[in-house]
Structure formats: structure tokens, C-alpha cells
Amino acid sequence: xxxxxxxxxxxxxxxxxxxxxxxxxxxxxxxxxxxxxxxxxxxxxxxxxxxxxxxxxxxxxxxxxxxxxxxxxxxxxxxxxxxxxxxxxxxxxxxxxxxxxxxxxxxxxxxxxxxxxxxxxxxxxxxxxxxxxxxxxxxxxxxxxxxxxxxxxxxxxxxxxxxxxxxxxxxxxxxxxxxxxxxxxxxxxxxxxxxxxxxxxxxxxxxxxxxxxxxxxxxxxxxxxxxxxxxxxxxxxxxxxxxxxxxxxxxxxxxxxxxxxxxxxxxxxxxxxxxxxxxxxxxxxxxxxxxxxxxxxxxxxxxxxxxxxxxxxxxxxxxxxxxxxxxxxxxxxxxxxx
Amino acid sequence: xxxxxxxxxxxxxxxxxxxxxxxxxxxxxxxxxxxxxxxxxxxxxxxxxxxxxxxxxxxxxxxxxxxxxxxxxxxxxxxxxxxxxxxxxxxxxxxxxxxxxxxxxxxxxxxxxxxxxxxxxxxxxxxxxxxxxxxxxxxxxxxxxxxxxxxxxxxxxxxxxxxxxxxxxxxxxxxxxxxxxxxxxxxxxxxxxxxxxxxxxxxxxxxxxxxxxxxxxxxxxxxxxxxxxxxxxxxxxxxxxxxxxxxxxxxxxxxxxxxxxxxxxxxxxxxxxxxxxxxxxxxxxxxxxxxxxxxxxxxxxxxxxxxxxxxxxxxxxxxx
Ligand code: SF4
Ligand code: SF4
Ligand code: SF4
Ligand code: SF4
Numbered sequence: 001x002x003x004x005x006x007x008x009x010x011x012x013x014x015x016x017x018x019x020x021x022x023x024x025x026x027x028x029x030x031x032x033x034x035x036x037x038x039x040x041x042x043x044x045x046x047x048x049x050x051x052x053x054x055x056x057x058x059x060x061x062x063x064x065x066x067x068x069x070x071x072x073x074x075x076x077x078x079x080x081x082x083x084x085x086x087x088x089x090x091x092x093x094x095x096x097x098x099x100x101x102x103x104x105x106x107x108x109x110x111x112x113x114x115x116x117x118x119x120x121x122x123x124x125x126x127x128x129x130x131x132x133x134x135x136x137x138x139x140x141x142x143x144x145x146x147x148x149x150x151x152x153x154x155x156x157x158x159x160x161x162x163x164x165x166x167x168x169x170x171x172x173x174x175x176x177x178x179x180x181x182x183x184x185x186x187x188x189x190x191x192x193x194x195x196x197x198x199x200x201x202x203x204x205x206x207x208x209x210x211x212x213x214x215x216x217x218x219x220x221x222x223x224x225x226x227x228x229x230x231x232x233x234x235x236x237x238x239x240x241x242x243x244x245x246x247x248x249x250x251x252x253x254x255x256x257x258x259x260x261x262x263x264x265x266x267x268x269x270x271x272x273x274x275x276x277x278x279x280x281x282x283x284x285x286x287x288x289x290x291x292x293x294x295x296x297x298x299x300x301x302x303x304x305x306x307x308x309x310x311x312x313x314x315x316x317x318x319x320x321x322x323x324x325x326x327x328x329x330x331x332x333x334x335x336x337x338x
Numbered sequence: 339x340x341x342x343x344x345x346x347x348x349x350x351x352x353x354x355x356x357x358x359x360x361x362x363x364x365x366x367x368x369x370x371x372x373x374x375x376x377x378x379x380x381x382x383x384x385x386x387x388x389x390x391x392x393x394x395x396x397x398x399x400x401x402x403x404x405x406x407x408x409x410x411x412x413x414x415x416x417x418x419x420x421x422x423x424x425x426x427x428x429x430x431x432x433x434x435x436x437x438x439x440x441x442x443x444x445x446x447x448x449x450x451x452x453x454x455x456x457x458x459x460x461x462x463x464x465x466x467x468x469x470x471x472x473x474x475x476x477x478x479x480x481x482x483x484x485x486x487x488x489x490x491x492x493x494x495x496x497x498x499x500x501x502x503x504x505x506x507x508x509x510x511x512x513x514x515x516x517x518x519x520x521x522x523x524x525x526x527x528x529x530x531x532x533x534x535x536x537x538x539x540x541x542x543x544x545x546x547x548x549x550x551x552x553x554x555x556x557x558x559x560x561x562x563x564x565x566x567x568x569x570x571x572x573x574x575x576x577x578x579x580x581x582x583x584x585x586x587x588x589x590x591x592x593x594x595x596x597x598x599x600x601x602x603x604x605x606x607x608x609x610x611x612x613x614x615x616x617x618x619x620x621x622x623x624x625x626x627x628x629x630x631x632x633x634x635x636x637x638x639x640x641x642x643x644x645x646x647x648x649x650x651x652x653x654x655x656x657x658x
Pocket of ligand 2 (some may be wrong): 321325
């Protein structure tokens, strides 16, 4: 960690990476900050604490073609699209890296592998950047995260204002670090500065305590609390689409005459057709079942399945929900309604 | 604001105790200073949660649709702009007037949470609000903050047509004087003045960002269809892919479908997580309707001529 890069060298460093890899990084799109592929160093923005939509789309895009077919050709000419070049995902915050680690077992499971996710995951080197400040909605510390955590990153950049301390954590990271080695200088004081920064920022996370929440939810499926809570939900998909850990998808065939493609796209438990089965029955037809499912998934089901938290405290849903249905409120409510 | 809040709780208590209503839909304090959240008050004990402040942004009329087929009598809190939606729902036979008690709030403007956030400590408690005419003074547990309306109001409030509700069974305060200028549709005119290519670029830039979360639709009181085309699989009208093409189809279809029914409450614009300026799109349609058919903003009165709900052989057909 005693290597640093000056902030004013960052654009040049990113461009050296972009010359060899596809660079995926946060850029400004009017008032939103979104991760986009193929960006140039000068367009990368690092001042927003959190991007508007999480970077999970790097591995699990909002929609992707699974295969194309042509029934007029021999063997239907089924083709799987190429999964693209090697890429570097730069500028990911610690909470969003944790989210990737928490959804990995969904797609890279022992029983069921997912070619699409896994291929993109393997082709990607992750460069995390610690948070410049902490938003009032951030509560990553609740789930063992921190604004300076490096877990899951291949390389970690620690934001120290006019410079970044750089820590190379994996072999994949080493290969990318070589591309920017000429921008790195020694700075013996960097580790201490990072530690001080880590302390300062961790203290600013919103204090949210999940002790006992999972145990309560284990027996709360029929609790009247869900009826009350769900009344205000609009069943829009904002919370699930901005969330870094939501991973439900839908598969649709789109074809015309003999040709077509099978696509996979984000789904949301808030969507009307989420649990719609053949014959028209819907197992989660109303606000009640939808809202309950979302919070159960975040705070219980994911723990049941993978022993990993389903929410990592990025605060996006709290920020963006049009009716202020706030997961931190839900956490403190369920502790009180017992 | 103090008198509105006292009156609000007094009236709500009276209505619930007197069984005039089964439920009152209002706002309560949210999880930070710049937010309120909808609250559903069905017992006298919950009345003290009701609050009104310049952060009471949600148009609560949308929730009436959830009670459409139940027998309950519902009290709903509305600001001026929201109140137009009550008229619209009744005109569309979505709900009958005898099922609704409208608690109207004469509104002196709503603050834009995004603009206000950097000026306040969001973790502080909002203990009161004083309306000084040109500004609001927020009394917070961490000190007072004065915010000039000129700088901090929501964009839509600068051209507010109806600061006083157009329909109300109970008015919770004295009517306010209309201080805003008439809507001159300056934003729309600026867009109209662009070349086709510029317009195209402008909207492509916007629609490209859409994540099709459908918050704009779900917050909209005009979107009352039980089955929406964008949710359908058979026929599969619009692809679930978020390509520019599919996004554009979504936006133009929705704009046309709410034409003549959009009450210009601005909710779609407010709820969009990626700030797509939907109000500009709907205002263009609104402006055209006003110019071509001479009808007022939908919902402005209990009975208004509906541009698309009638047929007249002399209708202008400029676009045909
Ligand atoms: S549930 Fe909300 S706070 Fe938790 S990870 Fe998802 S968007 Fe972030
Ligand atoms: S919780 Fe909020 S963001 Fe999520 S679906 Fe409900 S209204 Fe939309
Ligand atoms: S548009 Fe008018 S009624 Fe609506 S919030 Fe603004 S000032 Fe109030
Ligand atoms: S709210 Fe915004 S992002 Fe969501 S569907 Fe509407 S325009 Fe698209």
C-alpha cells in the first residue's frame, strides 16, 4: 500500500489501461452517474459516493442475448454471442464489490453454473476506489463493510484527496498494475493516511443494527406489519433496479418468422408478471406479497441460502424510492413490532 | 404551517371518530429531513402521525385506485396540483365522488429535496416550518435554515395553475393568493425551436438512460389501466430490452396515452431515478391540446371538456 498515484495522473493511467482493456467506469450522464463500457479516462467521475445504478450490469446486464437461432438453417444455427473483450471495471465502491461477492454464488454455484455471468466475471479485473465521503443513506458497516474495504477487489485505490494509495491484491490485479507502474511512486506515509481515512469515514456510516432481524423474520411471514408497510409501495421497480444485489431475471423469446433470439433481462419482484404462471395464476399478486418478498429476500432468504447478507447497505433504494419506503426504517420497525 | 397541521389533525380525528371516513391517506415524517412518506390513518390513535410540510411531495390521489373496489370511504390530502387528479379519476369513473372526502391544502409551494439536501443536516428532525412569503424557515433540531422560494422551490411550482385545490370538501387553511406566473411553456418552446435533428439528439440522450423501472407509470394517476401494454406478453407489444428503440416506443406510447388525462402534477418527473425530464414531454402534449382544442389542463374543474374523449367533425387534424 505504499505506492501512490497523483490524482492529476489518473486520466493518463486510465487511458493506458483503456489501450489494452475495455474500460468500464462511472461517467456523468446529465444528473446521473452511470457505469458505461468503453469510456476514456477523462470522462471518469469519482466524486459521487454512489453511482445512480449499481455496476452489477457488468456481469448481469439489464438485458443480454443468450442465443440467436434461425430455424431455416441446419441445426437451427443456434449461436451464443461472444462474451466480449477482457475488461477492467474501475471505480467500484467497496459496498458494490461486496454485492458482487454476495451474488456470485447465485450464478457461479456448485450445482448450477451460469455461462454468461461467469464468462464476464472471469474476463473482468476489478479496481475498487474507496469512498471520498459517506452519504447520509450509507450503512455498509451494518453488514461488515466499510468505505475503505478492499475485499473482492483485484486492485484497490484509496482516495486520499490529491492522490490515491494503490494496493495490488491479486494476480489479475498485478497484470493491470503493470500497465500503470510508471505512474506509481513510493510514499511511506500512505498506509498511515489510509488508516486514518478509514477510521474517519467508518464513523460516519448510518448506525443500523440488524441484530435479531433475521431471527424475527424467520417467524414473521404472516405478520400484520407487512400489510401496513406495503400500502404505500407503488410497486415500481426503482428499488430493485438500482440495487447491487437484486438478481432476479426473466427469459423471453423474441422472434419473427424463422429467426429470433432468446434474451435474458432483469426482473423485479415488484413487477406485475413476476410470479405469473401459465394459466394466469399469480403467487404474489398484490403489494403485500411483493413488498414482503423484497425485504424477506434482502434480510432473510439470501442468508438462508448462502449465509450472505442480501443487502449490503449502499442506500440506493432509500435514496431513490419515490415514497420513502426505506429499508433502514424496515429494519428498525421489525425490531420494534415484535 | 402550524395552523394547517393543527387543523389537519383536528379534522382527521373528527372524521375518523365520527365514522365519516374509514381511512385518511396523508403524509408523515420520512426517514430524513427532506422527506415525507405516505401514511394510511385508519384509527384515531394514528392521527398524530399526519403532517404537512413543503416536503409533502407525493401525489396521494394515486392510492385511491387501491381502494377502487372496496367499500371504504377514503379521506385524501391534496395540494392544488394533486387535486386535479381527483377530478380526473371521477371523470374516468375510476372512483365515485361519494367514496372520497377531499382534504384540501392551499399550497404556497413545495421545496425541491434535491436542492435543499446540501443546505441542511438530513439527520436533523424537522420541528416546524414558517412560511415567510418569499421564503420558508425550516426549524430543525440542529438549527434554523432559511430557504428562499426563488431558489429552492420545485420547478413545477413556479408555474402553478392551482395553488388552491380545485376540489375540496374541507379546506385546511385560508386560500392562498396565486403568485406564480402563468405557464409560458418556455421549456417546450425551446424544444420546439430546435431542428428535427437536435430534438432527436436531445430525446435520444434522455431515453437512452431509461431503465424501464416504470416508476413514472406507477406514480401516475392517469395510468389506471388494469392491464398495461408494457406488462403484456401476448401480444408482446414492447420488448423488455432497454434499447433506445424500445425505450422510445415506451415513452412515446405513454405520452400519447396520458394525453388529455395528464393533470400535470409532475410526479413522473419527480420519481424518475435517472432524472428523465418527463414533464417536458407531457407538457408538449398539454400545450398542443390547449392550442388545438382549447381545453384547459385536465382535471381543472369537475366538468371539463376532454380533448380526446369527444368527437367533433371540425376537430383540427394538423398532424394527419
Ligand atoms: S436493498 Fe437497498 S441498501 Fe440494500 S443493497 Fe439493495 S439498494 Fe442497497
Ligand atoms: S419500495 Fe419504493 S422504489 Fe420499491 S417498488 Fe415500492 S415504491 Fe417503488
Ligand atoms: S404546483 Fe402548486 S399546488 Fe402543486 S406543489 Fe407546487 S405550488 Fe403547490
Ligand atoms: S421512471 Fe424514469 S427510468 Fe423509470 S421507466 Fe420512467 S423514465 Fe424510465
